[in-house]
Amino acid sequence: MTLELEASLQVRRLDISFHLDDGEHLAILGPNGAGKSSSLAILAGLLRPDSGRAELDGRVLFDIDAKGAGTWTPPHARGIALMAQEPLLFPHLSTLDNVAFGPRSAGQGTRAARATATGWLAEVDALELAQRTPAQLSGGQAQRVAIARALAAEPRLLLLDEPLAALDVGAVPMLRQVLRRVLADRAAVIVTHDVLDALVLAQRVIVVDQGRVVESGATRDVLKHPRTPFTARIAGLNMVTGTAFGSGVRDAGGLQVEGLSASHLSTGTPAIAVFSPGAVSIFREQPHGSPRNVIDVTITALEPRDEQVRVRADELSADVTAPVVAELDLTPGTRVFFSVKASAVAVYPI
Amino acid sequence: MHGDAQYSGLPRWIYLPALVAGVFIILPLVAMTTRVDWSNFVSLVTSDASLAALKLSLRTSTASMIVCLVLGIPLALVLARSSFPGQGLIRSLVLLPLVLPPVVAGIALLYTFGRKGLLGHTMDVLGIQIAFSTTAVVIAQSFVALPFLVVSLEGSLRTAGRRYEAVAATLGARPTTVLRRVTLPLVLPGLASGAVLAFARSLGEFGATMTFAGSLQGVTRTLPLEIYLQRELDPDAAVALSLVLVVVAVVVVGMVSGSRAAL
Numbered sequence: 001m002t003l004e005l006e007a008s009l010q011v012r013r014l015d016i017s018f019h020l021d022d023g024e025h026l027a028i029l030g031p032n033g034a035g036k037s038s039s040l041a042i043l044a045g046l047l048r049p050d051s052g053r054a055e056l057d058g059r060v061l062f063d064i065d066a067k068g069a070g071t072w073t074p075p076h077a078r079g080i081a082l083m084a085q086e087p088l089l090f091p092h093l094s095t096l097d098n099v100a101f102g103p104r105s106a107g108q109g110t111r112a113a114r115a116t117a118t119g120w121l122a123e124v125d126a127l128e129l130a131q132r133t134p135a136q137l138s139g140g141q142a143q144r145v146a147i148a149r150a151l152a153a154e155p156r157l158l159l160l161d162e163p164l165a166a167l168d169v170g171a172v173p174m175l176r177q178v179l180r181r182v183l184a185d186r187a188a189v190i191v192t193h194d195v196l197d198a199l200v201l202a203q204r205v206i207v208v209d210q211g212r213v214v215e216s217g218a219t220r221d222v223l224k225h226p227r228t229p230f231t232a233r234i235a236g237l238n239m240v241t242g243t244a245f246g247s248g249v250r251d252a253g254g255l256q257v258e259g260l261s262a263s264h265l266s267t268g269t270p271a272i273a274v275f276s277p278g279a280v281s282i283f284r285e286q287p288h289g290s291p292r293n294v295i296d297v298t299i300t301a302l303e304p305r306d307e308q309v310r311v312r313a314d315e316l317s318a319d320v321t322a323p324v325v326a327e328l329d330l331t332p333g334t335r336v337f338f339s340v341k342a343s344a345v346a347v348y349p350i
Numbered sequence: 351m352h353g354d355a356q357y358s359g360l361p362r363w364i365y366l367p368a369l370v371a372g373v374f375i376i377l378p379l380v381a382m383t384t385r386v387d388w389s390n391f392v393s394l395v396t397s398d399a400s401l402a403a404l405k406l407s408l409r410t411s412t413a414s415m416i417v418c419l420v421l422g423i424p425l426a427l428v429l430a431r432s433s434f435p436g437q438g439l440i441r442s443l444v445l446l447p448l449v450l451p452p453v454v455a456g457i458a459l460l461y462t463f464g465r466k467g468l469l470g471h472t473m474d475v476l477g478i479q480i481a482f483s484t485t486a487v488v489i490a491q492s493f494v495a496l497p498f499l500v501v502s503l504e505g506s507l508r509t510a511g512r513r514y515e516a517v518a519a520t521l522g523a524r525p526t527t528v529l530r531r532v533t534l535p536l537v538l539p540g541l542a543s544g545a546v547l548a549f550a551r552s553l554g555e556f557g558a559t560m561t562f563a564g565s566l567q568g569v570t571r572t573l574p575l576e577i578y579l580q581r582e583l584d585p586d587a588a589v590a591l592s593l594v595l596v597v598v599a600v601v602v603v604g605m606v607s608g609s610r611a612a613l
Binding site: 044045046074075076078079080081082084088090091092101102104105106149150153155159 | 513514516517518519520521522523524525527528531532535536538
C-alpha cells in the first residue's frame with residue numbers, strides 16, 4: 001500500500017500534500033481548523049478539492065487540474081474507510097449487522113457477512129455486544145464496534161479522525177491498545193490532537209497549520225524537537241524510554257517510573273512511560289508514604305508560559321503556578337523532588 | 351424533565367384565547383355527534399350507496415398514497431440531498447397544491463388530462479380516457495396529497511443529515527445500497543407519517559375530485575361526495591357517514607403522532 005496526496009481547496013484554505021509508505025501509520029497533528037479533517041474527507045471522497053491528485057497503490061483516486069476538470073473515483077469505489085470521532089453506528093441495525101454492512105456491500109450474502117462480522121467483533125473484544133442495538137452501547141463500546149465495522153470492509157487504507165476524542169477518559173487507554181493491535185499490519189492515517197495517539201499509533205507524523213504541512217518526520221523526533229509553537233505546546237510530554245518491569249519502565253540511566261498499562265508487558269521488553277508536566281508536583285523535601293513516583297532531580301531551567309511556569313530538569317519537566325515557584329524558591333541548580341501519581345503515567349510497549 | 355417544573359414565561363391571559371381555539375375545533379365535532387341517529391346508525395352507514403362510497407374512498411386513497419410514495423420519495427430526496435439551479439422555485443411550486451383551492455386543482459387537471467386537455471389528445475390516440483373515471487379520482491387525490499408526503503419526508507431527510515450516508519459510502523456501499531439500507535430506514539418515521547397524511551388528505555379530497563372526476567356511484571363518488579349528496583336527500587345518512595370520516599381522521603392523526611413520537 002502506498003499513498004500519494006496533493007490537494008488544494010480554496011474555501012478551507014487548504015494546500016496539502018503527503019505520502020504514506022507500505023504498512024505505515026501517519027499521524028496528522030494540528031490546531032482546530034487547520035485542515036486535518038478536510039484532508040481525510042478529500043481522501044475518502046466526501047469532499048472534492050479544487051485541484052490536486054491522489055493515488056492509492058498506483059490507482060488514481062482523483063486527478064483534477066487547475067480548471068477543476070478531471071477524474072474522480074466515488075467514495076464507495078476507493079477502498080478507503082473513514083472512522084470519525086463519533087462512532088456513527090447505524091441506529092436501525094444491530095451491532096452485528098453494523099459490522100456486516102461492509103461485507104454485505106461488497107456482495108456477501110447475509111449469512112456469510114454475519115460470519116465475517118462475528119470474526120471482526122471478536123478481533124476488538126466486542127463479541128458479547130453482537131445482538132445489542134447501538135443505543136444500548138457505551139461510548140467506548142460503540143467506538144470499538146465502529147473500528148470492527150471499518151475493518152470488516154477490508155479497506156486498503158483506514159482513516160481515523162480523532163477516534164478517541166469523544167470518549168470518557170477511562171475508556172481511552174483500552175481503546176488505544178485495541179487500535180494499536182488491529183492497525184498493526186495495515187496502512188492508516190490518524191488525525192489527532194493527542195500526542196499520545198501519535199506516539200502510540202504512528203511511526204511518522206505531520207503537523208498541519210492553516211492548511212499547510214509545517215513539520216514532518218518520525219513521531220518521536222518531531223515531538224522531542226518541535227520546531228513550531230504549536231508542536232512545542234502540545235509536545236513537551238515527559239517520556240521515559242527503556243524496558244518494562246512490572247507495571248513500570250526503567251531507562252538506561254536507572255530511572256524508574258511506575259505507571260498504568262492497558263495490556264500486560266513482559267519484563268525486559270521495550271516500553272515507554274509518558275506523563276504530562278501538569279501531572280508533576282514539586283517538593284523540596286522527599287515526600288514519604290505516598291504511592292507516587294518520586295524522582296530526585298536538579299532544576300536546569302524555568303520557562304514562564306501562559307499562567308504557568310515550566311520547570312525543567314534535564315529531560316523531565318513540571319508545570320506549576322508562579323506562587324508555587326516563589327514559595328518553594330525554585331531556581332536553576334536547586335535540587336528538588338518531582339512526584340507523579342502512577343495513575344497519571346501511561347505505559348506502552350514500543 | 352416535566353414541563354410544569356419549568357418557567358413557561360406565558361402571560362396568564364393567553365390561556366383564554368387558547369381555550370377558545372381548542373373549543374372552536376372540538377365543539378363542531380361534538381355538535382355533529384349529538385345529531386347522529388344512533389338507532390339507525392348501522393343501517394345508514396351500511397346502505398349500498400354508503401358502502402360503495404366507503405370502499406371506493408379506501409381503494410382510491412390507498413392507490414393515491416402509493417402514487418405519492420412512488421413519486422414523492424424521489425422528489426423529496428432530490429430536493430433534500432442535491433442542489434441544482436431553480437431548486438428553490440421548484441420547492442415552492444411543489445407546495446402549491448397545499449394552498450390552491452381544490453376546485454382550481456380540478457380545473458387544472460381537467461385541462462391537462464381531460465379530453466380537450468394538454469395530454470388529452472395523446473391519450474385519446476392511445477385509447478386512454480381518464481376524466482370521470484376512477485383513475486381520475488386517484489389523480490386528483492394524488493395531486494393534492496403529494497406535497498404532504500414530500501414536505502414531511504424532506505424535513506426528516508434534512509434532520510437525519512448526511513453523515514450516516516457518508517460512512518456507508520466509505521464502507522463500500524453503492525448509492526442505491528446506501529439509499530435502501532441507510533437513508534430510507536433512517537427516515538422511516540417521517541416517511542410513515544408523510545404516507546399517513548397523504549392517505550388522510552386523499553380520503554378527505556372533495557373539490558378536485560368533484561370537478562375532475564364527477565360523481566358517479568361506485569366509480570367516482572367517494573365518501574365526501576356521497577356525504578355532500580346525502581346532505582340534501584337524507585341528512586341523517588350524511589351525519590352518520592361524516593362520523594365515520596371523523597373516526598378515520600382521529601385514527602390517522604393518532605398514527606401520525608405515534609410515528610412522530612418514535613422519531
